Amino acid sequence: MNKQPIGLFDSGIGGTSIWKEVVKLLPNENTIYLADSKNAPYGEKTSEEIVALAIKNTEILISKGCKLIIVACNTATTNAISYLRKHYNVPFIGIEPAIKPAVLFSKTGAIGILATKGTLSSKLFEKTTKEYAKNSTTIEQEGTGLVPLIEAGKLNSQEITQLLEKYLKPMLIYNIDHLVLGCTHYPYLIPQIKKIVGKNVKIIDSGEAVAKQTKAILEKHCLNSEIKNSKPHKFYVNVDETVLRNILNNVSEDFVIESINF
Template identity: 50%
Template structure:
């Protein structure tokens, strides 16, 4: 098989990477896409670096065996912990990571706090701190660790009282402040965007999916590996839980509107 017709792989600690794959479906409709979610071991954001690396390498190896021409680490936690080691080992395959969209939030140049929602691991890593040094030194940026939000999304809780109460408890200290933007620093979080929007009102809600897929497309263009087929690409979903419930949730999330 020619390289350009091989699939693109996406991995995540669970179902969150589907939010990135949805962006790829829009931008690269001819590409064949494979998503591997490790819901059996979710969330990654409360594990040790050693555990995260081991699980991430296992997921990437699964996608390598599927002959993926490029692999997207559609998980902020896995990117922050394992991306450099992955690129060192898999030198022949482009490995694209995702990071919290701090730069676009700062470039809005609007008054108010920037709140970065992410897992505890993402917020404490050197990669994230480097982002802050580059783009956020003169802005008030609030760290808001939300590990339980991953678990809610993994259970398919996208709306309702349980989700609303959790988010209110997190945002309560800032509800009387001016908030310019909320950065979704975990790929699960876009599936809760409607609920977040109800709380933060006019604040912009930003995630890293668009930038990640743009980078993926540019890399494939440079390598002359964009799929030039006239037909729509295929989509395959795999999950470490391998249950009907999780696969139904994946299909539901793929079809759900993410505003």
């Protein structure tokens, strides 16, 4: 039994889409979440900048006693997780675009991938695509501008709708039947995405799979807690907390938010 918290970090609020699934599957576990909105979006930064931010966030979570760290950001995972695993003595769970299941279940042989520039240009993404999608048509699209709008709380704005139509409608020409969301911010746009791509395109994100992997790794390392968590989940933010609080209020009452400079 281990009562130490699970740590998560992301370039803002997007990783809460992962956090929700982890807490749902693992109610005995306590969590600490770093929302690094000040440096969002990670996807527009260089690989070196992304690694530096991942190191900073990891060291904060380790200093707070986290027993396992979820890199709840596709861009940080694809650019930094190999470095983190080599240099820190805690288990890491990463987030990669779910290309494998999309290709496996595709009937048309064509899938769409909506992700950040940082993810699409990473070596890990290139390796994963070559391994699983070499016999499929993959339509890759950078979601430029989406993360800042989500961070600003404009989930249902006209700006979001216009960008999604611009990015997704060309994919439909290729007869995609699966759309992979390669950024943890994007699941919050699923209602709008469904209106554009229609019912024949299955939308895939990584939340549930990451929660299951977290459970497996905790058990493997004998780090899981067998007593229900009695502490509130803790969120640290480095910008105004309003958008994060609004999102969390829809899914949980058991949390506290603290503003710190990191």
